[in-house]
Amino acid sequence: MRGKRSLFLLSALSFGFAFLYVPMAVLIFYSFNYSKLVPVWGGFSTRWYRVLFESEEMWAALTLSLKIATVNATVATLLGALAGLTLSRAGHFKGRTLFAGMVSAPLVMPEVITGLSLLLLFITLSNLIGWPSERGMTTITIAHITFSLAYVAVIVQSRLAGVSQDLEEAAQDLGGKPFRVLIDITLPLLMPALAAGWLLAFTLSLDDLVIASFVSGPGSNTLPILIYSRIRLGLRPDINALATMIILVVSIGVFVAGWLLLRQQRLRDQEAQLATADSNGK
Amino acid sequence: MSHGANHMTQSEPNRRSEPLIKVKGIVKNFGAFTAVDNVDLEIYRGELFSILGASGCGKTTLLRILAGLESPSSGTVFVDGIDITNLPPYERPVNMMFQSYALFPHMTVAHNVAYGLKRDGVAKPELWKRVDEILDMVELSDLSKRKPHQLSGGQRQRVALARALVKQPKVLLLDEPLAALDKRLREQTQFELMRIQEQVGVTFVVVTHDQGEAMTLSDRIAVMDCGRFVQIGSPSRLYEFPKNRFIASFIGSVNMLAGQVVRCDGTLCTIYIPSHDSHFEVEHGEYLDKGAAIWLAVRPEKIRISQTSPTSDMPNQILGIVDDIAYTGNMSTYRVRTEAGDVLEVTHPNQSRAKDSQLVADWGDTAHLCWAPSDAVLFSE
Structure with missing residues (x-):
């Protein structure tokens, strides 16, 4: 009975992992394929990597995506932090419920709707005041900020819920004026949330295809838009090479983050031991 | 309502200075x-x-x-x-x-x-x-x-x-x-x-x-x-x-008995406690109306406990049986069930290490309780 169950669990586990990782393995494998036809093995080669690195179109799309992601993450973090602070620290003000609802609405709004409505907004604005004159990096960035800031606001709000208001009150009691307290106490304690929010906004922007394709214009292809349009013309091996590169970068990122977390945890444990050792010695 | 406190001096802060x-x-x-x-x-x-x-x-x-x-x-x-x-x-x-x-x-x-x-x-x-x-x-x-x-x-x-x-x-x-x-x-x-x-x-x-x-x-x-x-x-x-x-x-523990004023001359009151069908004397600095309902309160450590009967001129005597003893090292708390059926708490310091004298009374022993008229307090509510 026990043996059978563990066999079942083991096969379920293998099946689950296989489902997740075999496609990636296949993709990586075929990225080293010499043949121009993706599913036909034509011998080992790094040919498609060379093609990829020499493709100006690809570099332009990557640069655009990174630019948009960076600006988006920075602005969304700023605005999202302000919204989160207002929601968790400003107490009750008129229209608070409405504000809370409207800040978090983009989280549940289908992307197609968001994209379409933003496109309509930009067209109307362009007709009325002549701005934006053309759709491209600016419009995509604005569109990304609108939904990214909702995520940041939620993260900041939940972090602030875990930070006792006593700390801010104590700082005020010790002579800190409210803005000073924000700088001295609240912001340092918010740093982990702000960093997480920034990274999330960055990733969301880098990842977005639907909204970007609504509000992008001619000649402003982000990386997801480029990949998608290439795929529509049929599978091509250089896309495999690109995907492999992305998998590599993400894996390195995850490993580094995990290692840093582990190290921090060990450091904390050591410090906690130090504290208890001290108080026992006293 | 406060009774009994007025004739006492008290240590209060320096009233000459303005409050901070x-x-x-x-x-x-x-x-x-x-x-x-x-x-x-x-x-x-x-x-x-x-x-x-x-x-x-x-x-x-x-x-x-x-x-x-x-x-x-x-x-x-x-x-x-x-x-x-x-x-x-x-x-x-x-x-x-x-x-x-x-x-x-x-x-x-x-x-x-x-x-x-x-x-x-x-x-x-x-x-x-x-x-x-x-x-x-x-x-x-x-x-x-x-x-x-x-x-x-x-x-x-x-x-x-x-x-x-x-x-x-x-x-x-x-x-x-x-x-x-x-x-x-x-x-x-x-x-x-x-x-x-x-x-x-x-x-x-x-x-x-x-x-x-x-x-x-x-x-x-x-x-x-x-x-x-x-x-x-x-x-x-x-x-x-x-x-x-x-x-x-709220502050400390206290034994509380309900009764009526029988006599009061401004220094000493006689209180009748119906549940015990007996009279108690309390030093009290105020006049109280005869027949007024009153609470008599006495702290556990103010009650003397012994197995021998106190001299008959001691007022405020109650006879009871030791129901329970809580030993806390420095002192013991006796819960004494009186003839009237209510339970009074009495504390007594454990002054000697000798085994026999640790407890003034044992479980089930008859105990004589008494307190001085100045050791009880009256509340009119």
Whole structure:
């Protein structure tokens, strides 16, 4: 009975992992394929990597995506932090419920709707005041900020819920004026949330295809838009090479983050031991 | 209603000086709920004053009003003759030690303590000198570079105290200063707090739910219930001359008997207790109407217990059987079931180590109880 169950669990586990990782393995494998036809093995080669690195179109799309992601993450973090602070620290003000609802609405709004409505907004604005004159990096960035800031606001709000208001009150009691307290106490304690929010906004922007394709214009292809349009013309091996590169970068990122977390945890444990050792010695 | 207290002298603070803190008619409403209900209070310079009450009685709200973290619905607060009712917390000559200590987790001990001085714009050399001095006083100099999470509970408490004291406030407010410590540390820290208060001479206002803590620490205690003060006085005054039944049973334990006034001449009252069908004599400084319903209260340690009958000229005798004994080392508490069926608590110190004399009576023994007429108190409600 026990043996059978563990066999079942083991096969379920293998099946689950296989489902997740075999496609990636296949993709990586075929990225080293010499043949121009993706599913036909034509011998080992790094040919498609060379093609990829020499493709100006690809570099332009990557640069655009990174630019948009960076600006988006920075602005969304700023605005999202302000919204989160207002929601968790400003107490009750008129229209608070409405504000809370409207800040978090983009989280549940289908992307197609968001994209379409933003496109309509930009067209109307362009007709009325002549701005934006053309759709491209600016419009995509604005569109990304609108939904990214909702995520940041939620993260900041939940972090602030875990930070006792006593700390801010104590700082005020010790002579800190409210803005000073924000700088001295609240912001340092918010740093982990702000960093997480920034990274999330960055990733969301880098990842977005639907909204970007609504509000992008001619000649402003982000990386997801480029990949998608290439795929529509049929599978091509250089896309495999690109995907492999992305998998590599993400894996390195995850490993580094995990290692840093582990190290921090060990450091904390050591410090906690130090504290208890001290108080026992006293 | 108070009886019996009027003929006693009491130790009260120096009334010649003006009170340092004057609270007048403070009311605080949260929606329909009244947390603080029209409270007046005067606290004198150098006092260690406690506000004692069960949780939800409004004591913390009152403290937060003094700190400026809560604004009162009506009423005024004066400190040193200045109306501070509408001053924000960062402009008040008052500092607070939070129940949670509220130490800044991203700053070292030294920087936590220095924060208030920095905000006041104290010059660097002077600032660090004062930080060192105060850390020395709370014996934390060695740990000044630690972060709060690297400290034990007792150490954190001392950092919080140092941080609140370093600005030399006119008043230090302490919200349940010892509640987060374990029992032994709490007892040590009580005396530590009193030593520090004496050393710095700052007026302390302590909020606590622990009556033992309030009794040990305070010069005066205000007992609060449902947003109002029930009685304000020195610990011994509250204990020996409680104003009403609530105070008598809230501070320490007490035996309470219901009865009627039979005779009262302004110094001595005779009370008839129907459940015992007997008369008791109580020294009482006020005239009471004959036949008035009254409560007779007597503290467990004021009752003498013995197995032999006291001399017949002793008033206030009760005969009973020992129902239960709680041995607590320094003393034993006897629960004596009287002939009338009610149970009286009596405490007796265990003065001798000899095995036989540890207990004055054993389970099931007959016990004679008696108390002096001056050791009981009467309440008319």
